[in-house]
Amino acid sequence: MSRIRIILAVFLTLSLSLSSPMQSNAEASYRIPHADSTELRLQDMLMNFLTPHINDAVWGYYQRLLLEPPLVYPYFIDVVDSKRINGFRGFILSITLDVKPVVGPHISVGEDRLTFEISAGPEVKLINYVHLKSYKLPPNWQHVVKKPVK
16 A cells, blocks of 8 residues: 555655746846837947946956956856946936856856946946855856866
8 A cells, every 4th residue: 555655745746846837047037128118229339338348357357367358248257236337417427237257168157246337438437246146157158167286
């Protein structure tokens, strides 16, 4: 009788686990837009403009940890906040971004929050950099990790 209970318990466990929806981590970390819009195009233009500044700032942080610079692709950038510094129709602006730098075939090395000030010229100045989270690289990418100095 106990053998039947074990088989029934295994069968029920498998049935429940296979029938429940599975969560995808990729979906949670990157929101895919479902349609184009003026706002999305303007945001993408801004990210294209800011990407070199973002990558410079990210390398400034990670160069003490890695032998090769990680990159931040525009689709791994989330706008957290934006505001005008000098009032309505003022052209000194602040933007805060959450970024996910990667190496190689999109292997995440961490998460960071950057705040830039953008003014006429255009001039882009990094105001604040906060490292939020680090990820350990897989064994086949350990060659880009700097070894601690003894």
